[in-house]
Amino acid sequence: MCIGETGLGKSTLMDSLFNTNFESSPSPHTLPTVKLKAHTYELQESNVRLKLTIVDTVGYGDQINKEDSFKAVVDYIDAQFENYLQEELKIKRSLSAYHDSRVHVCLYFICPTGHGLKSIDLVCMKKLDQKVNIIPIIAKADTISKTELQKFKSKIVAELQNNGVSVYQFPVDDESVSEVNASMNAHIPFAVVGSTDFVRVGNKTVRARQYPWGTVQCFEQF
Numbered sequence: 246m247c248i249g250e251t252g253l254g255k256s257t258l259m260d261s262l263f264n265t266n267f268e269s270s271p272s273p274h275t276l277p278t279v280k281l282k283a284h285t286y287e288l289q290e291s292n293v294r295l296k297l298t299i300v301d302t303v304g305y306g307d308q309i310n311k312e313d314s315f316k317a318v319v320d321y322i323d324a325q326f327e328n329y330l331q332e333e334l335k336i337k338r339s340l341s342a343y344h345d346s347r348v349h350v351c352l353y354f355i356c357p358t359g360h361g362l363k364s365i366d367l368v369c370m371k372k373l374d375q376k377v378n379i380i381p382i383i384a385k386a387d388t389i390s391k392t393e394l395q396k397f398k399s400k401i402v403a404e405l406q407n408n409g410v411s412v413y414q415f416p417v418d419d420e421s422v423s424e425v426n427a428s429m430n431a432h433i434p435f436a437v438v439g440s441t442d443f444v445r446v447g448n449k450t451v452r453a454r455q456y457p458w459g460t461v462q463c464f465e466q467f
């Protein structure tokens with residue numbers, strides 16, 4: 246599930262991550278309520294077939310009264326748990342054939358303001374943190390400088406802690422992955438850049454954003 250204000254780059258990041266074009270149409274800022282839209286895709290990555298459902302929160306944060314923005318999201322997540330429970334309670338269950346629509350991970354897109362989290366972010370994450378794995382990510386990270394980004398990240402981590410919001414932590418109890426997972430945990434919230442454009446750099450064509458002053462490659466660590 247991708248939660249974040251309209252125009253923060255949710256669809257672009259999904260296209261970038263899965264290296265495809267999900268052909269979503271941009272939504273306007275004028276929707277009266279938040280709507281949850283789920284689309285299921287069958288992807289093929291070399292010889293691995295992946296069934297992926299992306300849930301988008303259309304209209305999130307666009308209403309003048311943002312108080313209920315998160316309600317639609319919470320209701321959606323609860324409804325998926327309820328559906329699963331109903332299937333489990335049946336005398337003749339067919340969980341193997343059941344399309345499990347429970348949300349496994351929620352990418353929470355944070356606006357790259359440099360000024361910490363908005364109240365809507367904290368309230369929404371607090372409502373969800375016991376129901377779903379939340380991975381906070383700073384959207385459009387190319388719009389924020391390197392030093393600002395470090396300060397912004399520390400501020401977000403402090404605000405999450407002070408408000409008792411628990412976000413996903415990569416597990417560090419298994420020795421074989423503890424080192425790499427600990428270093429991943431140190432990066433949270435992740436700073437991301439997405440693009441639907443391809444640019445030629447040297448002899449390679451890479452997913453990137455081109456500006457008058459330079460090119461930002463999406464999969465470069467910076």
Ligand code: GDP
Nearest residue numbers: 251252253254255256257271385386437438439
């Ligand atoms: P959504 O409404 O959250 O799905 O946002 P979109 O993916 O439709 O993106 C909205 C606009 O933001 C588009 O013009 C994108 O090109 C732009 N955008 C997306 N990702 C990035 C990014 O990482 N950096 C910058 N600067 N712009 C981005």
